[in-house]
Amino acid sequence: METKETIEFAGLPLAVxxxxxxxxxxxxxxxxxxxxxxxxxxxxxxxxxxGLSIAWVSNPALENRQRVQQILTYYQNRYGI
Numbered sequence: 001m002e003t004k005e006t007i008e009f010a011g012l013p014l015a016v017x018x019x020x021x022x023x024x025x026x027x028x029x030x031x032x033x034x035x036x037x038x039x040x041x042x043x044x045x046x047x048x049x050x051g052l053s054i055a056w057v058s059n060p061a062l063e064n065r066q067r068v069q070q071i072l073t074y075y076q077n078r079y080g081i
Contacts, residue, residue: 008051009081017049023071027064031055
């Protein structure tokens with residue numbers, strides 16, 4: 001069974017989303033995808049990415065879920081989101 005979550009950090013640049021995705025992919029049982037921006041209007045201050053799609057393969061261990069939360073919390077604190 002696979003569980004999916006969508007994580008959105010408003011205003012983060014593409015490079016930071018890729019960095020977060022790279023860190024999350026290192027956690028066993030986690031698959032991460034970038035969700036492209038769906039807005040039809042170009043805004044220079046808006047990210048090219050609207051969020052991350054996180055898929056948990058099978059039943060993830062508690063420590064893996066905690067590790068993902070630690071990674072997300074780190075970026076929230078670092079970028080003030």
